[in-house]
Amino acid sequence: MNTIVCIKRVPDSATRVKIGPGRTGLDPAGVKFVVNPYDEFALEEAIRRREAAGSGTVTVIALGPAGTGEALRQALAMGADDAVHLVSDGSHDGLVVAKALAAEIREREFDLVLFGKQAIDDDNMQVPQMVAELLDLPCATVVVGLEIDGARAVAHREVEGGHETVEMSLPAVIAAQKGLNEPRYPNLKGIMAAKKKPLEEKPVDLEASSLELVSLEEPPAPAAGRVVGEGPDAVPELVAALREEAGVL
Amino acid sequence: MANVLAVVEIRGGEATKAARETVSAARAVAGGLGGAVHVVAVGGPGTGAGAETLAANGADRICVAESPDLELYQPDVVAGVVAGLAGDGGYGAAMFAATAQGKDLAPRVAARLDRPLATEVVAVSADGGQITVRRPMYAGKAIATLRFGAAPALMTLRANVFAPTEAAGAGEVEDLEVGTVEPRARVTAFEAGDRDQLDVSEASIIVSGGRGMQDPENWHLLEALVDALGAEATLGASRAVVDAGWRPHAEQVGQTGKTVSPNLYFAVGISGAIQHLAGMRTAKTIVAINRDAEAPIFGVADYGVVGDLFEILPRLTEEVRKARASG
Ligand SMILES: Cc1cc2nc3c(=O)[nH]c(=O)nc-3n(C[C@H](O)[C@H](O)[C@H](O)COP(=O)(O)OP(=O)(O)OC[C@H]3O[C@@H](n4cnc5c(N)ncnc54)[C@H](O)[C@@H]3O)c2cc1C
Ligand SMILES: Nc1ncnc2c1ncn2[C@@H]1O[C@H](COP(=O)(O)O)[C@@H](O)[C@H]1O
Numbered sequence: 001m002n003t004i005v006c007i008k009r010v011p012d013s014a015t016r017v018k019i020g021p022g023r024t025g026l027d028p029a030g031v032k033f034v035v036n037p038y039d040e041f042a043l044e045e046a047i048r049r050r051e052a053a054g055s056g057t058v059t060v061i062a063l064g065p066a067g068t069g070e071a072l073r074q075a076l077a078m079g080a081d082d083a084v085h086l087v088s089d090g091s092h093d094g095l096v097v098a099k100a101l102a103a104e105i106r107e108r109e110f111d112l113v114l115f116g117k118q119a120i121d122d123d124n125m126q127v128p129q130m131v132a133e134l135l136d137l138p139c140a141t142v143v144v145g146l147e148i149d150g151a152r153a154v155a156h157r158e159v160e161g162g163h164e165t166v167e168m169s170l171p172a173v174i175a176a177q178k179g180l181n182e183p184r185y186p187n188l189k190g191i192m193a194a195k196k197k198p199l200e201e202k203p204v205d206l207e208a209s210s211l212e213l214v215s216l217e218e219p220p221a222p223a224a225g226r227v228v229g230e231g232p233d234a235v236p237e238l239v240a241a242l243r244e245e246a247g248v249l
Numbered sequence: 250m251a252n253v254l255a256v257v258e259i260r261g262g263e264a265t266k267a268a269r270e271t272v273s274a275a276r277a278v279a280g281g282l283g284g285a286v287h288v289v290a291v292g293g294p295g296t297g298a299g300a301e302t303l304a305a306n307g308a309d310r311i312c313v314a315e316s317p318d319l320e321l322y323q324p325d326v327v328a329g330v331v332a333g334l335a336g337d338g339g340y341g342a343a344m345f346a347a348t349a350q351g352k353d354l355a356p357r358v359a360a361r362l363d364r365p366l367a368t369e370v371v372a373v374s375a376d377g378g379q380i381t382v383r384r385p386m387y388a389g390k391a392i393a394t395l396r397f398g399a400a401p402a403l404m405t406l407r408a409n410v411f412a413p414t415e416a417a418g419a420g421e422v423e424d425l426e427v428g429t430v431e432p433r434a435r436v437t438a439f440e441a442g443d444r445d446q447l448d449v450s451e452a453s454i455i456v457s458g459g460r461g462m463q464d465p466e467n468w469h470l471l472e473a474l475v476d477a478l479g480a481e482a483t484l485g486a487s488r489a490v491v492d493a494g495w496r497p498h499a500e501q502v503g504q505t506g507k508t509v510s511p512n513l514y515f516a517v518g519i520s521g522a523i524q525h526l527a528g529m530r531t532a533k534t535i536v537a538i539n540r541d542a543e544a545p546i547f548g549v550a551d552y553g554v555v556g557d558l559f560e561i562l563p564r565l566t567e568e569v570r571k572a573r574a575s576g
Contacts, residue, residue, distance in 0.1 A: 013504050013524050017390035026387075037505060092393070093365045094356065120504060122386055125368055126356035133360035138434035139324070141353050144498075158499065159349035160448035162441040164322070168434035178505050179498050210398035211365035214381070216391045225535070227547065231556035232564040238536065238552055239568040246534045246551065248454075248513040249478075249572055 001056040001148075001170075003046040003112045005080065006101055006131070007039040009064045009071035010121040023215045035071045038116025040078075040183035041176035045146060046114050047079040048181065057081045059108065063100055065089050069199060076194035077186030083199040092122055093209035098130035100204050106135060112153075115175040117142050128175035138168035144179040251341030251378075251400060252284040256331055256358075257303065258350055262295030266451070267346035269306050269413035274373060274406055275344050276307035276416050281375025282341045285309040286418060289334055289425070291327045293320035297422065304420025306413060314425040321439055322350050324357060325432035330425060332361035340401040342380055344373075347405040348450070355405045366403040367395050369508070371410050371531070388504050388527030408450055409510040410531075442499060447483040449502060454478050454513045455532075457485030457502055459525075461518020461539065461558055465495035470562040471517065477569040478513075485509070485529075487519045503528035518558050521546025538562070 011017075012032040020027040035043075046058040060075040062068050063086040072083040086104060091097055105113060113135075115128035125141075132139030144163070145156035153172050157164040158179070186194070228238045242249045255275040257268035272288060279286045288308040290300035297313040304311065314330045335343040335358060343358070345351035347369050359366035371392075372383040380402040386393050449455055456478070458471050468484075475482045486496040488503055502509055504524035514532035519525060521537070521544055529535070530549055537550035538558050547553045554561055 011387070013388065013527070015387075017387045019391060026391075092395070095359060095363070095365050098360065120388060123369065123388065124366075125352055126359065126366055129353065129356035130360040133328075133357050136433070138432075139357075140434060142349065157349075159439070160451055161446075162439055164436050165438040165440075166434050166436050172434070209365055211367065212396045212398060214394040214396050216386070216393050219385070219389060219392050219530075223551070225537075225547065225550045225553060227542070227553040227555055229554060231554075232560045234554045234556070235561060235564040235568050238554055238565070239572050241552055242513070242534065242536070243572055246513075248534045249569065 001049060001053060001111045002109060003049065003056065003058050003114060004105055004108060004110045005039070005042050005046050005058060005060045005075070005114045006127070007043065007060055007062050007071060007075055007116070008036045008119045009033050009062060009068045010036045010119055013037070013120055019216050019218060023217070024213050025216065033067065033071065035074050036116050036119050038118055038176055038178065041178060041180045042114035042116050043075055043078055043080065044181045044183040045176060046112070049148070059084065061086065061101060061104055063088055063090060063097055063204065069201070072199055073194050074186065076197045076199070077190040078184060079190060082197055085199060085201045086204045087201055088204045088206055091206055091209055092213045093211050094124040094126035095130055096206050096209050098127045098134060100206055101127065102131045102134035105131065111170045113137070113171070113173045115173065117175045117177045128173055132173035135173070137171055137173050139173040140166040140168070141175040142177045143174050144177050146174060146180065250284050251282045252339055253279040253282065253286055254335050254340050254343040254401065255286060255288045255308070256343060256345045256351070256354070257288055257290050257300065258346070258348065259290050259292050259296045259299035262299045264299050264303050266413065267348050267351070267408055268303060270408070270411045271344050271346045271406055272303050272306040272308050273414040274411040275342070276414065278342055278344070278373055278375045278380070282378055284341060287312060289331055291319060291330050293317060301420060301422060304418045305415060306418070307416035308418040308420055310419065310421045310423060312423045312425050314427045316427050319427070321436040323432050323436055324353055325434060326427065326430050327354055328357035328361060329430050330427060332358045334425070335401055336362050341375070342400070342402040342404070345405045347407050351405050355403060359403050362401070362403070364399060364401065364403050366405070368405045369407045370404045371407050373404070385531070389530050390527070407510055409453060409512070442497070449483055449485045449500060449509050450507050452481060452483035453511050454482035455485040455502070455509060455511045456482060456515045456517065457487065457519060458490060458517050459487035459519030460489040462490065470559070474515070474562060474566045474569065477566045477573065479573065487525050516546050516550070517562065519546055520544050521549065
């Protein structure tokens with residue numbers, strides 16, 4: 001089975017967000033970049049399946065600016081076989097990104113395309129479904145369990161108040177949620193091996209978006225809260241404030 | 250003049266709260282565009298009856314695709330119906346709720362219509378016929394303003410942000426043909442979670458516990474508070490307690506859990522790590538209970554009580570019960 005995993009390089013979740021001078025992007029100075037955490041579940045799933053089968057390949061694709069290669073090397077160190085870097089500044093518009101990824105995927109032979117459910121920078125949560133539509137493939141999102149038997153796949157999705165079971169035939173698109181597996185850390189051997197694995201760089205021109213990013217702002221500072229008091233004796237005042245001031249009880 | 254399409258979910262024959270929020274937001278945008286509000290609901294038997302009640306929130310036309318085969322959410326079928334309608338022309342915007350279903354569906358519709366999608370929108374304006382939205386990025390650490398340059402403007406609306414409003418719509422009902430679509434993927438089952446509990450993404454009050462609870466056996470203290478707070482309340486959790494296996498992942502709030510905007514959020518024995526704040530900082534009122542007065546959670550809390558949660562919780566439950574009983 002050949003699997004393609006789409007990964008995005010994103011700022012680490014603990015990064016302090018500083019908006020850059022143009023007010024349409026982050027100031028990249030001092031930002032630590034990592035593989036999008038949800039994409040690690042997708043990668044782990046692909047690698048485990050190849051290991052269990054003893055055959056097949058795992059190809060990682062990332063669209064992003066110079067520097068994205070590091071995230072791809074990390075994926076190769078975890079155990080992916082080869083990588084493609086679509087060199088581009090990216091876009092806030094998920095459809096534009098999905099089109100570029102779909103164009104690359106369409107050229108390949110594959111049984112499964114794995115994504116993370118969401119990139120933690122733009123929080124768009126849309127690229128996997130869009131790629132599936134563009135390629136006319138079945139798709140399940142927010143997947144916490146996946147069974148594959150021959151050309152049939154059964155995915156378990158997390159939804160409000162429960163789980164959904166989705167059946168489809170391969171090739172298919174799956175977007176991973178936390179809980180699908182426990183991603184490994186690359187070991188030294190993996191890191192050494194990754195240096196010799198193929199990483200292809202392809203410049204891409206993205207389509208223009210009709211959705212204009214006008215500006216990015218810091219969120220309003222939360223109104224200064226107050227400590228009502230200490231210990232259980234503060235409780236009556238708290239409850240009174242919730243009823244009368246906040247009007248939420 | 251352009252109409253606005255609200256894509257809604259009907260569950261068990263009733264419009265969800267998210268459906269009412271979506272129709273109300275669509276009403277406001279339709280006002281700006283000088284158009285009408287159309288609703289589309291796709292689902293099993295009872296969908297039409299539930300959708301008709303949305304006239305009370307301002308729906309002028311209610312398009313219903315109802316079939317016993319659609320008892321479970323079938324993404325390919327629903328996307329086909331909604332894209333068929335939304336692409337029909339004349340819509341200035343199509344709005345979805347950012348529920349599990351809306352989040353899965355909207356990107357599929359966007360790809361079929363070849364239009365961009367803004368997800369988890371928290372504000373919409375239609376001044377001068379131009380649709381502009383605001384949405385959080387970087388887990389709420391930045392707010393983006395986006396302007397649509399092509400119709401229909403597609404968006405999902407964050408839960409609990411747009412208040413349901415009453416407005417009399419014409420409520421004209423139209424039945425849609427589902428047609429015969431062979432879905433690429435088929436949803437074959439839905440299993441409800443073990444507890445008959447409201448999901449954190451839907452509840453208007455959340456009581457979240459963290460590592461300060463010390464032992465999963467102590468959760469009855471939080472359950473008692475949830476019970477006292479009524480049917481709109483539910484339990485949440487920090488990642489620390491989910492990773493420890495004390496609570497299910499479905500309850501996790503934060504960067505790698507769910508993003509919530511309830512009216513009232515209690516953080517009990519939760520330190521307030523940046524990844525936790527990412528999931529709940531937009532709650533309207535935040536209450537923190539923590540014995541460490543320096544805990545970062547107090548930086549975002551509207552009301553804080555410093556002290557031992559084991560002493561504070563029983564008292565809080567009792568006072569809440571009294572307050573609610575007195576009406
Ligand atoms: C990539 C990434 C993603 C993450 N995603 C999430 C996420 O989605 N959600 C999330 O929550 N975290 C997330 N985290 C983890 C986060 O960084 C914190 O580790 C976690 O939120 C801490 O949980 P906690 O507040 O329950 O525990 P702690 O930080 O240990 O805090 C426990 C608190 O309880 C208080 N306490 C102890 N005993 C008592 C008592 N008797 N009475 C009153 N107070 C008491 C303490 O003072 C302390 O403040 C993520 C981390 C990373 C790196
Ligand atoms: N620039 C990108 N390059 C490769 N994969 C991406 C990119 N952007 C998004 N993805 C994939 O799509 C998923 C969802 O992203 P998003 O829709 O942006 O939240 C991510 O978890 C990745 O798997």
